[in-house]
Amino acid sequence: MTVVDLAVIGSGSGNSIVDPSFDDWSVVIADEGTFGGTCLNVGCIPSKMFVYAGEVAATIAESSRYGVDSRLEGVRWRDIVTRVFGRIDPISQGGLEYREDRCDNVTVVRSHVRFDGRTDDGYRLVADDGTEVVARRVVIAAGSRPVIPPAIAESGVRYHTNDDIMRLAQFPGRLVVVGGGYIAAEMAHVFGSLGSHVTMVVRGDHLLRAHDSDVAERFTEIARGRHDVRTGVEVSRVRLADEGEVIVELSDGSSVTGDAILVATGRQPNGDRLALDTIGVGLDDAGRVECDSHGRTAAENVWTLGDVSSPYQLKHVANAEARVVQTNLHRGWDADDLGTFPHDVVPSAVFTHPQIAAVGLTEAQAREQGIDITVKVQAYGDVAYGWAMEDTTGLCKVIAERGTGRIVGCHILGPQAPTVIQPVIQAMSFGLDAHTMARGQYWIHPAMPEVLENALLGLDI
């Protein structure tokens, strides 16, 4: 049996660990799917390329209010798909060829692997293609997969997820989106802007329920103006009609007819498919691989990172965790100076229309924690750039601790939100209080971040 120094399960953020500092380690990288993982192939990158196309279409649709008349003459779906994957697929292929052809110390296993106990030399890994290897150290970076509600999974009717919705052969005239989170919000924008009639089927009262309630409520209101948004309902049955259309029956007795269904109801970590019980590693209640803040599992020299174990299913978090595990692999399992996952200030953005960005606590969370807070919601339309755009929906909400001015959260909905929020991420990361942040620097006039400056100045510290 081949013994290697390191096996990495998953070629997403896990692949980035193996840099030249590992040149004298023998390494196996296993991936059963497309090389490069979710973000590159079926996640962040292609979805944002589609979002960009959607933004272009939305800009045309909204142009006449600025005195610029334009008409969307057509959407060449096949060309959009070809543009996106014509650029992405070679990157995945190039990454695989680099590992296979130019990294002498790396072997790629293109198959599903799982643990099979341990030997004196390390952990036995067996792959579906027959490969068996013993690894002295293992990094579990196996990611997550879409959750499919049973009523849809068991219907026998074809449905789509992020894995294939961006490669549809035919553009759906009517798309039914099940779920109200990140993927649902982004893909409803894409398909809606490009011309689909989108129906969103949402279990809760609002879209983006995990967000601050001001943002979730405002976004739901905006989405209702663009799509058919059905809240407080679940899918009870899906069936195929004669013409190839799908009929989605809902818990309130109503139904929706579509040409395609996108299921976006969360993602489940892949740890349940690794036979972790054979090495004594457990999963928590959410199905995540259990680990400590350094990425160590219960099995010595088995580390983990990213969607498979992290409380955050975000690429920048998976990458940050990969950097920590990379450092820790070199320092050693019992080192006193192990790196720690940076989970204190984790921002995120939803690339929908309008864009949304968040960092820190929601107002409800801050109140639950008993923090004495001051809150300011600043309208985009009340600062110069937002006013120039005649923006009527954008908001920037800052939450700070009264007395100290410590910023505990920020929630933005509006144009450029993921960019506008970045100074708050910096302030929270480096401990800058709200007043110093607002008055200790210039804010370019009349740029969009003035909305943030005004929100900070409006706090009653």
Ligand SMILES: Cc1cc2nc3c(=O)[nH]c(=O)nc-3n(C[C@H](O)[C@H](O)[C@H](O)COP(=O)(O)OP(=O)(O)OC[C@H]3O[C@@H](n4cnc5c(N)ncnc54)[C@H](O)[C@@H]3O)c2cc1C
């Ligand atoms: C549609 C979509 C859009 C997104 N957009 C954003 C965004 O804009 N910004 C952001 O921050 N995040 C975004 N995310 C989340 C982001 O993609 C993930 O958080 C990130 O890719 C997780 O990286 P990872 O390395 O943990 O897992 P992955 O990249 O999923 O890598 C895991 C790999 O492991 C392989 N694998 C799993 N089990 C096994 C096994 N047993 N044997 C062999 N191989 C195995 C899989 O095939 C996969 O390639 C998005 C996700 C989706 C689905």
Ligand SMILES: NC(=O)c1ccc[n+]([C@@H]2O[C@H](COP(=O)([O-])OP(=O)(O)OC[C@H]3O[C@@H](n4cnc5c(N)ncnc54)[C@H](O)[C@@H]3O)[C@@H](O)[C@H]2O)c1
């Ligand atoms: N821009 C980004 O950073 C970005 C974009 C896409 C995805 N992601 C990541 O990927 C993860 C997965 O995305 P997602 O949109 O699938 O999940 P999500 O957790 O954002 O949203 C899931 C939605 O599905 C609903 N839901 C769950 N079970 C349901 C059921 N049985 N029936 C009906 N609705 C149900 C939830 O209430 C929620 O609205 C996100 O949480 C996020 O971390 C990030």
